Amino acid sequence: MAWKGLIGRSGQKKGGVQDMLAKQRYIKMERVLNGSGMDTVVLELDLLLDGETIIAEGRSFPLKDVYDISYRIVGGQLGILYLHTSSGVYPFNVEEDPAAFILAFKRTASRR
Structure with a gap:
């Protein structure tokens, strides 16, 4: 297996960056x-969180359909962030601690 390296690509939000939490x-x-x-x-x-949606590459998750977010460390610097939704659980490989993202989600969800 050959590694081609990192290619930077970010998710895009339709409403603009100012709405991102x-x-x-x-x-x-x-x-x-x-x-x-x-x-x-x-x-x-x-992964982008605004007041209504979590947006990932090619997919968006309305917050009303997201039940919870959890995180598990699987090795050295790698962990898996799980979105628990009404249509299943979606895993995302992360290298940075997602605590701030999870807290922002919980604060936003508690206001709903």
């Missing part, structure tokens, strides 16, 4: 076929 960087690995085999591309993406 919290941001959490996560890592997504994609396997890509090239002429000599498979490569793994590592993407750095953002």
Whole structure:
């Protein structure tokens, strides 16, 4: 497995950055076929929290459908942040402590 390195790419919010309450960087690995085999591309993406939604790459989660967020450390610097939603549990690989993101979610959810 070859590593192609990090490619910076951020989630986009339709309403503008000023509405964002919290941001959490996560890592997504994609396997890509090239002429000599498979490569793994590592993407750095953002989970964005506003007053109504958590936005991830290609998907948004209305806060009314998010029951909880949990976090588990799985090794050295890597952990998994879990979004518990009405349509299932969604894992996100994180390298930075998501405590501030989780706290912002809980504060926002408690106002609903």
